Amino acid sequence: QQQVKQSPQSLIVQKGGISIINCAYENTAFDYFPWYQQFPGKGPALLIAIRPDVSEKKEGRFTISFNKSAKQFSLHIMDSQPGDSATYFCAAPEAGGTSYGKLTFGQGTILTVHP
Amino acid sequence: GAVVSQHPSRVICKSGTSVKIECRSLDFQATTMFWYRQFPKQSLMLMATSNEGSKATYEQGVEKDKFLINHASLTLSTLTVTSAHPEDSSFYICSASDPGLAVYEQYFGPGTRLTVT
Numbered sequence: 449q450q451q452v453k454q455s456p457q458s459l460i461v462q463k464g465g466i467s468i469i470n471c472a473y474e475n476t477a478f479d480y481f482p483w484y485q486q487f488p489g490k491g492p493a494l495l496i497a498i499r500p501d502v503s504e505k506k507e508g509r510f511t512i513s514f515n516k517s518a519k520q521f522s523l524h525i526m527d528s529q530p531g532d533s534a535t536y537f538c539a540a541p542e543a544g545g546t547s548y549g550k551l552t553f554g555q556g557t558i559l560t561v562h563p
Numbered sequence: 564g565a566v567v568s569q570h571p572s573r574v575i576c577k578s579g580t581s582v583k584i585e586c587r588s589l590d591f592q593a594t595t596m597f598w599y600r601q602f603p604k605q606s607l608m609l610m611a612t613s614n615e616g617s618k619a620t621y622e623q624g625v626e627k628d629k630f631l632i633n634h635a636s637l638t639l640s641t642l643t644v645t646s647a648h649p650e651d652s653s654f655y656i657c658s659a660s661d662p663g664l665a666v667y668e669q670y671f672g673p674g675t676r677l678t679v680t
Contacts, residue, residue, distance in 0.1 A: 480667045491569075491656045491671035492607070537606065541667045549595050549666050553607045 450474055450542050454554025461561050467525040469557045471538035474519070481514060481521045482551070484537045492537060496523070528561045535559070566590050567659050569672035576647055577680055584642045584675045586657030592637040593659030597669060598630070601654045613640050647679045 454471045461467045471481075479500040484492035498505045498512040498521065505512045511524040525532055536557045542550040566589040576582050586596055594615050599607040611627075613619040613634035621627045629651075631643040640659075644651055654676055658669040 478667060482668070484671070489674070489676070491567075491658075491674045494565075494668070494670060497668070549660060549662055549669075550597070550609065550612060551667060551669060555606050556604075558604075 450540060450552040452538060452540050452552050452554040454538050454557060456557060457555065458558040461528045463528065463530060463561055463563050465528050467528045467559055468522060469536055470520065470522045471554050472520045473540040475543045476540050477543040478541045480541055481512065482539050483512065483523045484539065486535045486537065530561045530563050533559055533561050565670040567657065567670050567672040569657055569675050571675060572673060573676045575678045575680060578648055579646055581643055581645045582647055582677060584655055586640045586672050588638045588659040591661050593661060594637060595660050595662055596634055596640040597658045598632060598642050599656045601656060607656065644677065649679045652677055652679045
């Protein structure tokens with residue numbers, strides 16, 4: 449079964465700083481790597497995702513970088529704001545014939561942005 | 564777009580009773596829905612995958628007779644926790660996708676907090 453290793457477990461950043469969260473996967477059926485943002489007591493929300501043949505995707509202050517040869521991808525949050533304080537999960541598609549459509553999630557990173 | 568709802572948001576039940584949780588895709592047809600369980604400060608643990616009109620596929624270690632999943636329509640899936648026990652207390656979250664559009668793009672519901680007393 450696919451494993452996705454996410455780091456760090458927790459991250460404290462000052463307002464205006466850059467938050468960086470990393471993920472590494474073992475193998476995948478498809479080059480689609482999403483990041484989800486989850487606030488306490490809420491379901492995860494799709495934040496940004498990167499698709500095949502793209503090494504970087506930027507949406508506002510959020511950027512995904514993808515290194516296929518290293519099997520790693522990362523989330524950069526520029527100009528971090530207190531409202532970004534949440535838990536972030538990376539995910540990667542499961543490989544294997546019975547895994548169609550399934551995602552494996554990283555362990556999560558608790559981001560705290562201090563004002 | 565891509566809105567998924569869950570009902571109820573919170574439920575408290577007595578040990579031994581059954582609880583049903585509904586998951587609805589509001590603005591798209593979800594041919595596939597996933598049910599996850601999440602413990603405090605932990606990641607999402609996939610319990611089962613359901614496809615409209617067919618039996619759910621359960622992950623290893625998940626009791627299919629305890630966690631009954633029905634996906635009767637393209638917009639509704641239900642999870643029934645039967646004979647609930649305190650150890651079933653958890654945060655249950657569903658997600659939905661339309662593989663016809665984007666295979667791995669999952670949209671999550673707001674979750675249901677189940678407390679078994």
